[in-house]
Amino acid sequence: MSFNVGLSGLNAANTALNVTGNNIANSATTGFKSSRAEFGDVYANSLFLGSAKNGVGSGVTTEQISQQFNQGTITNTGASLDMAINGNGFFMTSDNGARVYTRAGAFGTDKSGNIVDANNNQLMGYGVDTDGKVVQGVLIPLKVDTSALAPKPSDSLSETMNLNSSAVAPSVTPFDAKDTNTYNYSFSTDIYDSQGNSHSLSQYFVKDNTNQWTMYATVDGVNPHDPTSTVPYTATLNFSSAGVLGTTSVGTPTVGAGFTQAANGKFTLTDWVPAAKNAAGVMAANGSAPADGGLVMNMTATTSYNTSSAVTAKDQNGYATGSLTTLSIDGEGNMFGTYSNGKSKTIGQVVLANFANVQGLTPNGNTGWRESASSGVPVVGAPQSGTMGTLNAGALEESNVDLTAELVNLIKAQSNYQANAKTISTQSTIMQTIIQMT
Known part of the structure; x- marks a missing residue:
């Protein structure tokens, strides 16, 4: 029996103890992957096959320390x-x-x-x-941009609504936005200018006759082209006998600039940012502007059926400036920022x-x-x-270390170490006996 065999066994057992100890030490390390010591036996090489056919091995060697990349437990x-x-x-x-x-x-x-x-x-x-x-294709260091989200002026407004065909024309005339008796139905929509300022676009609907309605529109309660005027923007809506929107037209009041018709049911507000009053109470521009090309109002989905007047869908694409409030990541790795104005990107x-x-x-x-x-x-x-x-x-x-299995491996490595130490001790005793005999 060679001392080298026992020494190689001690080295192998020591390696196994080190690997097991490292696994145990990292059992709580996030993303850690356990390792495994892999060993192989050693035989002396010989040019003569006959002399090595029944040869005794020369011990053990560590072939590699392989890492186990199996899935660890996912914890929220x-x-x-x-x-x-x-x-x-x-x-x-x-x-x-x-x-x-x-x-x-x-x-x-x-x-x-x-x-x-x-x-x-x-x-x-x-x-x-x-x-x-x-x-995709260009890798960069990812960064959370906390700068404010730039505002976007409204340039598109889509509305789906119904105007009650059974409604009767108001008994009080002329139209007055402050007097609910002068119109049948109204609602407001927030729209945004180039600086992210919010403005209220109010639309009022008056039943004229069987299949005709008149729409009055103001921004922040006034005709934005001339805030001193009491005349709002107007448009006429004609419906077929089936309640489908047909021809439409814009009115031509004294102050009507900035409100045009692009097509039947589509109107364009090109000058809708109202002026603001300065300290002297005089109307003056506030520095903001509408979107290039103005605001296109798409009302082609308007109907006139015998049911309550109501808006069933409405969408406009402008928004105010916003600051980052939350960050989320989906299963495909897309990172979404949600902002205080309700938008996300x-x-x-x-x-x-x-x-x-x-x-x-x-x-x-x-x-x-x-x-x-x-x-x-x-x-x-x-x-x-x-x-x-x-x-x-x-x-x-979490770490993929199986702590119970590692404790078992620890006992096995300890027993292996002790057994190999015993072989060296036995070899030493035999050698001393041979020396004494001589």
């Missing part, structure tokens, strides 16, 4: 920038330009708004263009990387890995694309 945290990968893939981070891959998705922001991990590595992903569309997309041989990745420490010649080059893509897993936002992937 509620934090908006915590992310867990359910399936294949790694987060891509940048360590001063060097790529580091990790399964630990505990991210936050630095003072500049960059999304970083605890080691200040920046999370990589796809950016967006000016229209808020993800630009895509601000980036998290990407994942995968490798042909994940066992070939080089451990980097801090629950990260680096690419190596054995791993192959990374395949980068969005979550849920190709072989990439799904992204779970507001959650973290």
Whole structure:
């Protein structure tokens, strides 16, 4: 019996103890992947097959320490920038330009708004263009932009409504917005100018005869072309006997500029931003403006049926400025910012990387890995694309260490160590006996 055999066994048992101890130590480390020591027996090489046919082995050697990339348990945290990968893939981070891959998705922001991990590595992903569309193929460090969302002036308003065909013409004339007895139905819509100021577009409807209605429109209670005028914008709506909107036309009062008809049921407000009163009480421009081309009012879906007058759908595309209030991430990695004005937009997309041989990745420490010649080059893509897993936002992937199994492995490694130590002790006793005999 050779001392080398027992010594190799001690080294192997010590390696197993180290691997098991490291697994146990990281059983609570987010995104940690357990390792396994793999051993192989050793035989002396010989040029003569006959001498090695029934040869005794020369001990054991550590062939490799392989990492087990099986899925860890996903636990919800509620934090908006915590992310867990359910399936294949790694987060891509940048360590001063060097790529580091990790399964630990505990991210936050630095003072500049960059999304970083605890080691200040920046999370990589796809950016967006000016229209808020993800630009795939170009990787950039992801960032949470906390600047205010620029306002958008209203240039489109779509309305779906019904005007009660059984209504009778008001008994009180002429029309007066302050007197509800002079009109049959009214409602208001918030619209926005170039500075994000909100204005109230009010529409009043008066039944003229069997199939004809007159619409009166004001912005902030006045005719915006001339706020001193008492005459609002007007339009005539004619309906067929089936209650479908037919021909329409705009009125021509003394003050009517800025309100035109583009087509039947479509009207354009080109000068709808009212002037404001200055300190002297004189009407003066407030510096804001309507959208280029004005505000197009689409009323083609208006009907006149024998049912209550009501607006059933309404949509306008303007909004005021807003500040970022919440951040959310979907299963495909799209990051959405929600703003105080109720609007939301895509601000980036998290990407994942995968490798042909994940066992070939080089451990980097801090629950990260680096690419190596054995791993192959990374395949980068969005979550849920190709072989990439799904992204779970507001959650973290726990260590995949099976603590019960590791404690069993610890006992086995300890027994192995003691047994190999016994072989060396026995060999020493035999050697001493032989020496004494001589």
